Amino acid sequence: MNGIQLIVGLGNPGAQYEATRHNAGFWWVDQLARQHGASLKLDSKFHGLLGRARIQGQDCWLLEPNTFMNASGRAVAAVANFYRIPPQAILVVHDELDLPPGGIKLKKGGGHGGHNGLKDIAAALGTPDFWRLRLGIGHPGDRDAVVHFVLHTPSRDEMRSIEIAMDESLNALPQLIDGAFEAAMLKLHTKPKTVAKVEKS
Incomplete structure (x- = not known):
């Protein structure tokens, strides 16, 4: 298999964090699980909620770490090591301050951009060379306001x-599971062009 074998959604556990921007990764994996009839169950051995979905005729593991964000790597490394999943077959879905709400970017490797979940996963895996799906949540405009911002609920429009x-x-998802990453990037990064209407005078 050349594609994604493990999809990790990042967030903080607990009801008080469910609707906050920092939990966008959890929202994404929850939606994937609903679409594919998968259920995630708490597994203390893997420090998180773990499930399996059948996508494109292949099994893919779904994980939501049950640790706080800055300790996400413990769960990811536990699953990856147990099932012998290499870093390049892991997709981490997370909130992204540097993209506006509704923005999406797929990338492999790179820095953590101050995201504590990514930082801990890279440390636990011993490499930053895993895939990331960045879900834009916007930026408060002030670095000092970031912690407050990510731990609060988005507006209805956001x-x-x-x-x-x-x-x-x-x-x-089909492209990601098949390992067709360039095709997945093209699909994600190409916005449909709107056709301008010409007003008749």
């Missing part, structure tokens, strides 16, 4: 934009 982005990005 949430609608994020939901549309999640739907669009889930459409790229």
Whole structure:
């Protein structure tokens, strides 16, 4: 298999965090699980909620770490090591401050951009060379306001934009599972062109 074998959604456990921007990765994996009839169950051995979905005729593991964000790597490394999943077959879905609500970017490797979940996963795997699906949540405009911002609920308009982005990005799952990453990027990064209407005078 050359494609994605493990999809990790990032977030913080607990009801008080469910609707906050930092939990966008959880929202995405929850939606994927609903679409594919998968159920995630708490597995203490893997420090998180783990399930399996059948996509494109292949089994793919779904994981939501049950640790707080800055300790996400413990769960990811536990699953990856047990099932012998290499870093390049892991997709981490996370909130992204540097993209507006509704923005989507797929990339492999690179820095963590101050995201504590990515930072811990790279440390636990011993490499940053895993795939990331970045879900835009916007930026408060002030670095000092970031913690407050990510731990609060998006506005209704922001949430609608994020939901549309999640739907669009889930459409790229077949390519991701098949390892057709360039095709997945093309699908995700190409926005449909709007046709301008010419007003008749």
